Amino acid sequence: MRTRPPVPIGNCLTGLIALCALSFHANAGPDNDTLVVALSKPLTTVDRLYSIQREGLILSRLTDDGLFFVDPESLEFVPLAASSYEWVSDTELEITLREGVVFHDGSPLTAEDVIYTFEWVINEESDTSRGPVIRSWLDSVEKLGPRKVRFNLKLPYPMALRDMAISIPLRKQGTYEDAEDDAEAQPLNGIGPYRVSAFRAGREIVLERFEGYYQTSPKANPAIRNMIFRVIPDQGTQQAELLSGGIDIMMDVPPDVADNVSHLPGVKRLEGNDIRIGYITLDAAGEANPDSPFVNRKVRQAINHAINREEITRYLVRGSAEVVHFACHPRQFGCSADGPRYPYNPQKARQLLAEAGYPDGFSFKLWAYREKIIAEAVVSNLNAIGLDVDLRFVKLNVFSKVRNSKDMQAFFASYGSGGTADASASTGVHFAANSARNYSGDEALAATVSSAEQTIDSDERKRLYRKALNRIAEQAYWVPMFSYSQNFLLTPGLEFSVPKDGVPRFWQASWRQ
Amino acid sequence: MLNYVLRRGFMALLVALTVSFATFSLFHFATDPAQTIAGEDAPQEMVDDIREQYGFDRPVLVQYGDWLGGVFDGDFGKSYFWKQPVVDLIQEHAGVTILLALSSLLVTILIALPLGISAALRPNSWVDRFALSTAVSAQAIPNFWLGLMVIILFAVTFPIFPVSGDATWKHYVLPSLVLGASSVPAVMRLTRTGLLDVLSSDYIRTARAKGFMGYRLILQQAMRNALLPIVSVLAVQLGNKLGGSVVTESVFSMNGLGRLAVESIFNSDIPTVQSLILIFVLTFVLLTLAADLINAWLDPRIRMG
Numbered sequence: 001m002r003t004r005p006p007v008p009i010g011n012c013l014t015g016l017i018a019l020c021a022l023s024f025h026a027n028a029g030p031d032n033d034t035l036v037v038a039l040s041k042p043l044t045t046v047d048r049l050y051s052i053q054r055e056g057l058i059l060s061r062l063t064d065d066g067l068f069f070v071d072p073e074s075l076e077f078v079p080l081a082a083s084s085y086e087w088v089s090d091t092e093l094e095i096t097l098r099e100g101v102v103f104h105d106g107s108p109l110t111a112e113d114v115i116y117t118f119e120w121v122i123n124e125e126s127d128t129s130r131g132p133v134i135r136s137w138l139d140s141v142e143k144l145g146p147r148k149v150r151f152n153l154k155l156p157y158p159m160a161l162r163d164m165a166i167s168i169p170l171r172k173q174g175t176y177e178d179a180e181d182d183a184e185a186q187p188l189n190g191i192g193p194y195r196v197s198a199f200r201a202g203r204e205i206v207l208e209r210f211e212g213y214y215q216t217s218p219k220a221n222p223a224i225r226n227m228i229f230r231v232i233p234d235q236g237t238q239q240a241e242l243l244s245g246g247i248d249i250m251m252d253v254p255p256d257v258a259d260n261v262s263h264l265p266g267v268k269r270l271e272g273n274d275i276r277i278g279y280i281t282l283d284a285a286g287e288a289n290p291d292s293p294f295v296n297r298k299v300r301q302a303i304n305h306a307i308n309r310e311e312i313t314r315y316l317v318r319g320s321a322e323v324v325h326f327a328c329h330p331r332q333f334g335c336s337a338d339g340p341r342y343p344y345n346p347q348k349a350r351q352l353l354a355e356a357g358y359p360d361g362f363s364f365k366l367w368a369y370r371e372k373i374i375a376e377a378v379v380s381n382l383n384a385i386g387l388d389v390d391l392r393f394v395k396l397n398v399f400s401k402v403r404n405s406k407d408m409q410a411f412f413a414s415y416g417s418g419g420t421a422d423a424s425a426s427t428g429v430h431f432a433a434n435s436a437r438n439y440s441g442d443e444a445l446a447a448t449v450s451s452a453e454q455t456i457d458s459d460e461r462k463r464l465y466r467k468a469l470n471r472i473a474e475q476a477y478w479v480p481m482f483s484y485s486q487n488f489l490l491t492p493g494l495e496f497s498v499p500k501d502g503v504p505r506f507w508q509a510s511w512r513q
Numbered sequence: 514m515l516n517y518v519l520r521r522g523f524m525a526l527l528v529a530l531t532v533s534f535a536t537f538s539l540f541h542f543a544t545d546p547a548q549t550i551a552g553e554d555a556p557q558e559m560v561d562d563i564r565e566q567y568g569f570d571r572p573v574l575v576q577y578g579d580w581l582g583g584v585f586d587g588d589f590g591k592s593y594f595w596k597q598p599v600v601d602l603i604q605e606h607a608g609v610t611i612l613l614a615l616s617s618l619l620v621t622i623l624i625a626l627p628l629g630i631s632a633a634l635r636p637n638s639w640v641d642r643f644a645l646s647t648a649v650s651a652q653a654i655p656n657f658w659l660g661l662m663v664i665i666l667f668a669v670t671f672p673i674f675p676v677s678g679d680a681t682w683k684h685y686v687l688p689s690l691v692l693g694a695s696s697v698p699a700v701m702r703l704t705r706t707g708l709l710d711v712l713s714s715d716y717i718r719t720a721r722a723k724g725f726m727g728y729r730l731i732l733q734q735a736m737r738n739a740l741l742p743i744v745s746v747l748a749v750q751l752g753n754k755l756g757g758s759v760v761t762e763s764v765f766s767m768n769g770l771g772r773l774a775v776e777s778i779f780n781s782d783i784p785t786v787q788s789l790i791l792i793f794v795l796t797f798v799l800l801t802l803a804a805d806l807i808n809a810w811l812d813p814r815i816r817m818g
Binding site for chain 2: 042044045050052053054127129130131132133136184185201202203230231232233234236237240241243244246395396397398400401404405429432434435436
């Protein structure tokens with residue numbers, strides 16, 4: 001009988017493990033010049049015209065250019081695919097295009113492409129996500145020359161440049177002609193410094209540097225050749241991927257996670273102030289209940305004095321977060337006011353409550369959907385002045401429903417202004433007459449905000465926003481709380497700047513030499 | 514038998530429709546799908562436009578009737594979030610979940626059956642105690658924690674397997690282990706109890722007398738009867754894994770139906786949630802039915818009524 005020598009099972013297992021280890025290798029890092037970024041949420045399309053997600057904006061800054069862009073340092077809107085612009089009148093904006101701008105398919109950018117893009121967006125049948133906003137101010141676009149167009153506005157609208165910079169990437173004429181009802185699924189043909197080489201919805205987006213990108217662009221010559229955006233919803237898994245070399249950078253890292261992970265070898269932490277602000281809205285108009293105590297200004301002022309924003313900011317939000325005193329981020333254009341501030345003073349809060357007729361306090365529900373620990377700190381502060389607060393902590397979609405139904409007496413929320421460094425994106429959005437977020441019921445304030453949004457003159461806009469912000473502070477419609485800090489965890493070999501507007505620009509990233 | 518199948522099928526449909534209407538109503542009463550689709554920072558114009566575009570301003574019953582009518586015509590609708598037909602979306606994601614469920618069930622069988630058999634053959638010995646403590650541990654450890662621990666051990670400290678994803682067979686090893694471990698206690702204990710019962714029965718004594726010993730006695734004679742309750746439990750466990758792999762899929766970043774369900778819920782993607790619920794309910798009912806039929810096949814007494 002033939003026999004064969006026994007193979008030790010341990011050797012077999014070791015061999016199998018080694019085989020697995022050898023055949024698996026991370027594809028992130030400088031060795032193959034590929035930056036791998038973790039996304040917490042899936043992206044459903046790579047076309048910014050059909051995406052409302054923040055991830056879409058981050059990607060769009062790589063694959064697309066608009067006529068303008070947000071300068072990373074000044075956060076002002078400056079020409080990008082446009083070489084120059086001029087407000088001919090309050091409702092006429094003339095724009096000249098740069099020379100040498102080409103789409104990823106090699107065709108040049110023309111005035112016809114610009115007209116096509118904007119006419120597509122304002123066409124109701126296109127169903128773009130930005131259509132309703134752009135239709136509210138844009139009447140038509142006309143050609144003045146091979147590289148010159150004029151935008152005819154329905155009304156004076158200074159934020160047209162913002163919309164052109166953030167919301168409307170340029171498209172080749174005829175891009176959506178054969179799309180029927182599936183326009184967002186068209187292959188992307190942009191003019192950005194990277195082009196999409198593969199897109200698997202919900203899984204990953206692969207980009208490669210576009211070598212035909214116009215050299216006159218402020219975004220020209222990005223350092224990294226390839227980028228991969230991988231969807232990894234779980235923060236713990238993202239950390240493991242970072243430690244194992246599967247990704248190069250994590251975004252939106254909570255401060256406590258950043259504290260714990262940043263000391264590990266092979267991990268670098270970047271931190272900076274975000275344009276996002278946290279605030280509490282009080283139902284001054286009595287929308288949820290006409291007899292609400294919050295209809296009384298003294299009660300709202302008492303709430304403002306009762307909350308210890310300094311300590312909440314320092315110990316709970318942490319990092320470079322700062323206390324904010326008005327209904328906007330100090331980095332935003334127009335966010336300058338001299339109205340009343342409300343330092344932490346529980347004694348004064350109790351006194352104001354007594355003067356308002358509530359010496360024994362009252363009960364109400366405080367709604368929140370994020371940062372429960374902060375909401376609980378607020379509840380604790382309010383309990384200390386004798387208020388009985390029922391914290392309703394819910395998911396965002398539930399929160400939105402109740403808030404939009406005007407059924408909240410008070411809510412803690414945050415707002416990132418879509419990365420726009422202009423008070424119109426915060427003050428304007430929250431106090432406009434038609435805003436579901438507006439619980440002030442103040443028509444004069446809404447009119448001021450509306451005027452500011454329809455004024456081209458910068459000084460006049462600043463004056464109007466100051467007037468609005470002072471009014472909000474005097475009436476204590478809000479409890480402005482703090483600006484957030486943003487944390488990134490990355491591999492030490494990566495150079496990256498913390499974005500001042502909270503929207504990362506990966507075209508600025510490079511490998512450390 | 515046909516009557517039985519028809520009755521079970523009708524009950525399944527009734528359960529699915531009830532759950533589906535309850536979910537639909539809850540979504541509409543508790544959330545604002547237009548705001549969710551538009552995004553947290555969306556301006557009011559965009560939210561209003563979406564509300565009109567998707568018909569959220571119509572009565573809930575009308576919206577549900579529209580959706581249900583479509584389902585009966587074989588049209589499950591289009592996802593609000595992914596902007597794709599729901600059927601395509603489910604087809605894209607089902608493969609990952611089915612493969613994960615089957616491989617984790619295999620892990621369960623490979624661990625639980627040998628442990629259960631060993632424990633039954635040597636009751637109250639150290640083997641029995643080891644099997645019991647393994648079962649208790651597997652029951653006590655939450656999936657997300659075990660998932661992160663195996664990632665740290667086998668993907669970070671010893672980079673043998675990838676941390677996350679679903680592209681290759683190696684991506685399935687750790688998630689299958691984690692998902693499979695959660696079913697080990699039930700199957701192991703049932704195997705032990707069932708086998709102990711069978712081993713003390715008369716026909717086993719007869720089989721021993723006829724000379725059946727060792728693995729022939731256990732596998733050919735005893736296990737056939739001991740398998741009956743295990744098959745039912747495995748069918749239920751498979752249903753659990755098909756519909757309940759949410760945590761494992763999220764931790765390992767796998768694009769299966771569980772993760773699709775979670776994302777759809779968070780994004781108020783009602784057509785997708787509705788369709789997934791229908792599928793999950795029907796899967797459970799069909800698997801339970803399949804278990805009954807397999808039991809009938811294994812046990813002539815059930816076949817004979």
